[in-house]
Structures are given as structure tokens and as C-alpha cells.
Amino acid sequence: MSMKKIFIHQPAYYSSILLVLFALLTGSCKKEKFNNAIPVLDVSNQSGSSIRLFNFSGYPANMTVNNIPLTSYTTGSNQQGTPLGLSLFPTGVWTAGDGGSPFTMPNSLLDKDGKIHIIINGNVNGTSITDTTIVNDVAHPLDYYLMLDGHFSVVERNNTPPSSPQNFKIRIINLGAAADKFELNTPVSLTYADGSAVDPALNNVALRATSGYAEIPYGTYQFKLFATAGGTIRTNRQLAELPTMPRVEPCAPNVIQPQEGLNPRARTFKPGGVYSIVISRNLFNYIGCDTYPVGDYSNSYRIITEYDPGVNGTYARMQAVNAIPDNQITFKVDGITLGGTLPYVGSVTSAAAQQSPYQIYTQGNHHVQAIDGNGAIIAEGDLKLFPYDNYTIWAYNKPDGKSAILFEANDMSGTLYKTTYQPNGPGGSVVPDDGTNGIFRRSQFNYALQSRFLNLSPDLPYATFTNDHQLFLPVNGQVQLDTMRYFSAYINLSPGFMSSNNSSIIYTLPPSAGTKSEYSEFGILPKYIRAYQSKPGILPEVPGSLLTDVAPVDVLQAFISNQNMYSVQKYKTAETGIYTVALVGKTAPGVAASQKARLVVIKHNK
Numbered sequence: 001m002s003m004k005k006i007f008i009h010q011p012a013y014y015s016s017i018l019l020v021l022f023a024l025l026t027g028s029c030k031k032e033k034f035n036n037a038i039p040v041l042d043v044s045n046q047s048g049s050s051i052r053l054f055n056f057s058g059y060p061a062n063m064t065v066n067n068i069p070l071t072s073y074t075t076g077s078n079q080q081g082t083p084l085g086l087s088l089f090p091t092g093v094w095t096a097g098d099g100g101s102p103f104t105m106p107n108s109l110l111d112k113d114g115k116i117h118i119i120i121n122g123n124v125n126g127t128s129i130t131d132t133t134i135v136n137d138v139a140h141p142l143d144y145y146l147m148l149d150g151h152f153s154v155v156e157r158n159n160t161p162p163s164s165p166q167n168f169k170i171r172i173i174n175l176g177a178a179a180d181k182f183e184l185n186t187p188v189s190l191t192y193a194d195g196s197a198v199d200p201a202l203n204n205v206a207l208r209a210t211s212g213y214a215e216i217p218y219g220t221y222q223f224k225l226f227a228t229a230g231g232t233i234r235t236n237r238q239l240a241e242l243p244t245m246p247r248v249e250p251c252a253p254n255v256i257q258p259q260e261g262l263n264p265r266a267r268t269f270k271p272g273g274v275y276s277i278v279i280s281r282n283l284f285n286y287i288g289c290d291t292y293p294v295g296d297y298s299n300s301y302r303i304i305t306e307y308d309p310g311v312n313g314t315y316a317r318m319q320a321v322n323a324i325p326d327n328q329i330t331f332k333v334d335g336i337t338l339g340g341t342l343p344y345v346g347s348v349t350s351a352a353a354q355q356s357p358y359q360i361y362t363q364g365n366h367h368v369q370a371i372d373g374n375g376a377i378i379a380e381g382d383l384k385l386f387p388y389d390n391y392t393i394w395a396y397n398k399p400d401g402k403s404a405i406l407f408e409a410n411d412m413s414g415t416l417y418k419t420t421y422q423p424n425g426p427g428g429s430v431v432p433d434d435g436t437n438g439i440f441r442r443s444q445f446n447y448a449l450q451s452r453f454l455n456l457s458p459d460l461p462y463a464t465f466t467n468d469h470q471l472f473l474p475v476n477g478q479v480q481l482d483t484m485r486y487f488s489a490y491i492n493l494s495p496g497f498m499s500s501n502n503s504s505i506i507y508t509l510p511p512s513a514g515t516k517s518e519y520s521e522f523g524i525l526p527k528y529i530r531a532y533q534s535k536p537g538i539l540p541e542v543p544g545s546l547l548t549d550v551a552p553v554d555v556l557q558a559f560i561s562n563q564n565m566y567s568v569q570k571y572k573t574a575e576t577g578i579y580t581v582a583l584v585g586k587t588a589p590g591v592a593a594s595q596k597a598r599l600v601v602i603k604h605n606k
Helices: 012-026 083-088
Strands: 048-055 061-065 103-106 115-122 130-135 142-146 152-156 167-174 188-191 214-217 219-221 224-229 232-238 267-269 274-287 293-307 315-322 329-333 336-342 359-362 364-371 377-385 390-397 403-409 415-417 442-444 448-455 463-467 504-508 528-535 541-546 577-584 598-603
Touching: 083 103, 167 188, 315 329, 315 336, 329 390, 364 403, 377 390, 377 403, 390 577, 403 448, 448 463, 463 541, 463 577
Parallel strands: 048 142, 167 274, 315 390, 448 577
Antiparallel strands: 048 103, 061 115, 115 130, 142 152, 167 214, 188 224, 219 267, 224 232, 274 293, 315 359, 329 336, 329 364, 364 377, 390 403, 415 442, 448 504, 463 528, 528 541, 577 598
């Protein structure tokens, strides 16, 4: 297909006369610098059509629509493009990023019949070329997924928000290949992190089928997707969420490994949002036994946003935990019960992290009461909620014997604030924190085991938590990450104290080596977490004296949501997520067994 070129000529005669006159008048000739860069158009006010495209090919692609090139078709420093194209694809190419780099076709690109003639080529699977015509169907919006082989898979899009504004909708689109060496080509079901079903609508979704939507309260979830057999999930046939890749043995790539223990991201799904889990055949690369790169294929998935409701300006979430021994507590928020009647958290014998139910509240001021088994209000307080706040409300006993409420703000983003900022890397100059802009100091980790520590023991003046019998050491050799285990998070914590900054520690558990500035720390995860009685001061005692009567937290028990989802020991590791480790009960000698101190773990994402 050829393109006509139109040249507009200015009369050279008049231009020459003007230049001569200018030179005579000034006595000199000044060179004026021109910016030869193609101007970028502002398309923010252009309406979008019902045609939306996703790049699931795994490669950057070039695109021409109705004879208008939207990408540069060149690489490196010679990248060019049209003003419209650069406004839509600033890098000069349609990338294949996280979520498929969705792109909505502007109405301005449609022809008079509401169609686009689209040509995609360049690096799609090396050689594939797509050349087709798409009709803009306003009544039935469609999504077009550019697949690994260069063809489009077409799925009807649903722009209808959930029936309740505090919920979100999610479905499964199974575009997986019929042949898959990892046996991930059967119907699939969606579960929570512990393997429990999310919704019947998301069970046993067959190949080439699309499920109905499930409507779920907004919040932070770590969904997992499994192949099924006879309607039951196969826990050793877990699908990987990109960029995670399947389990492969480099020296025996044809020996199919159990597909288990894969750690998807913990994602916060917006209230009012609509999402899809899209399965497709994808290429992944790994280092083979001979140290050469190897490519292979498997069915895996991405989570895409079908409808973004914008910024949440209304809703927050809260849960409650009872840390008072020998007492059952009912929490009421504005007179309405939160979570039912709660037993003492230290009386629960489960080795896995506990999950207290959440409820959703609107922003604003709320009054919280803790009521004991006799109906007496033993503690109360006020809390102002802001959109997206996530709080755990603890009832505990203070050193003076009185009961109190602690509002624990949970950070669900995997973010820490670096104490230093070196824009030019390690060894470069340090930019001081002047309080004007802290965005460059924020480090976010999508794949993280994040934990906060609390001392809620009334008779322990200071508690220090350790990685077995040592401190939680900083990141080894990664100076640019500062440290992800700040002392303020776990050393010399007094009862009910929470650090106002960097109150959690983080271990990074990325899906594969070298994933976007994240450094795998699987090999240095703690085996046990222990509690010590410590002491601050001029001559501090840190970690101090081990609390020998307090059993340590076994990380491979507490930080794994369901032991039955693992069959191979080498694939068994602590799971990503957001947790709190709290010391509850009394450490003094001679107390009743029911009141003795112990370590408990609360998991804040489902």
C-alpha cells in the first residue's frame, strides 16, 4: 500500500530578496536555530472509539491505521513518527508491557464508514504481519488482543460498573492454546491465596470461553489461577501471572515440573472497577543448563483493567483484632458491629497467619468502641478515615492495666521511603531531604513479603524482633535500595508503639532474576522470627534477652496460607503479602497459661 506525498513550495525569489535586505540592514547574518523535532499533538480531548487493542504478542509492534503511521518504524536515535502517532506512542513503538499496553483508537482515525484499515508489523514474533479492517461497533464495544502468532482475538467488552459502588467486577477470558507442554490447557478456576474458591462463576472456565463476572468487595487480593480436573483445582498445575514464568528444570526442560508455589502480585482492585484475567500462549526465556538462553511457551495470564472508575474518593477498609487475654471483645464502629464477637487472638492455635474479616466504610470521622463479654465499654476512640485507608483496630492492655484501642495503618503498596537519594547511583552526590518532593525517595516493590511488628504485651517495656537470633540485616550489596529493614520497624518497640515512618520491613521476592530493579531475597528469608526483651539508652541492649517461653514464628508455617498447596519441598517458600507480627499476652513469670505471651501473625491481604 503506497502513500501519496504532498509538497508545499514557497517562492524562492521572495525569500532571497528578504534575506538580502535583512543582511544589508543589520550588517551581519545571524543563524536562527530551529527545532526539527516533530511536534506532539495534544490528544487528551479527543474522543475514543469503541475499539481497544492490547499487545499480547510479547514484542514491540509497529502500526499503521488508514494510511497514517502511528509508530516510527525505526529504532535507536533515528526514531521518527507522525505528530498524532507520537502523542499516542511517545516511545515510537507499541510496546508489549504489563497488562498488554492497552490502546483505544481515537474516533479521528476512523474513515467515513466508521472503519479502520490496520496494518501491524515490525517485530511481532519476528515475521508475522497483521493486515485487517475493523469496524467501530458502538453498541457492542470490542477488545482486540494481538496474540503471539500475530492474529487478533476479539472479545466483547463490558463497560457496566458493578451494582454496588464499593465492589469491583472480575472475569476470566481463556484464550489459551489447546496444546501446552505444562498441562495448563484444561479448564481453569480462580482462587484466593489459600486455594479457596472466589466465586462459582470463575470455576472451570474452558478453553476459548469467557466466564461471567463475579462481584467482590474492593480491596487487596492475591488471586491464583489453577488448571482443573473433574471440576477440582490441581494445586500442582498453577498458571503463572506474567512476568512470572513456569517452573522449569534447565538441565531437563522436557521433564514437566510441578507447577506450584508461584507468587502472584498482591493487587488492590478499585471500588467500581471492572477487570479481566486473560489467559494466552506466551513466550518465556530462561538460562539453560549450558548457560545459553532458552525460549519456551506456556499458557499464562495477565490482569487487565476493562473499566477504570478513576480515583476512589469515598471508601476505606477496617478489620479488628482482640489482643486481650481471657476476654471476648466486640468492636463497634458508629454503633455497628465490626467482625462479630472476637476471641483472644492468642488463643487461636492455627500455625498459619490469621485473617480477620474486613468491612468497608466511607471516608470521614468514625467512633470505635471495644466492648467486653459483659457488655461494658472497656476502650474507645475516634478515627478519621481517608479514601483507600486500610486499618487494623487492636484492643490490648496497657502497662497501667487499662484497656486501649490501637489504630494500625496498613500500607498495602509495598512501599518504603529511602533515607538517602543518589540520582546518579551509588557513589554519586546525595540529595538532602528538604521536605519539598519525596517522590524520588519512594521505592515500591510489587513482589514483597512485607511485615510490621507490634509489642502489645503490657509487662514488656521494650521488645525487639529478630531473624532467628540476629537482626534483620540490610540488603546485601544493593546500596541504591538503601535498606529495607529499618531499625525503627522492629527494635525497642514499647507497648502500643508504631513508628511513623518506615514501620515495616520488606523482603523482595520477584518472579525472576533481574525483574525491574527488584532483587530476589528468597535465599535470605528468615527461618524463624523470635522476640527479645531489649533496652534503649546510652548502652543499649539489642537484641537483649531472648524470651525463651515465647515460641518463635516458623516462617514456612505462618507465611504460607495453605500447606496442602505444596507437594515439593524445594518449591515451598514464604508467600508474598502484607503481614503483622505481634507479641501479645504477658511475659511475667507465674501468669496463667491462657495469658502467657506468644507471637501471632495477621495477614492483611486475602
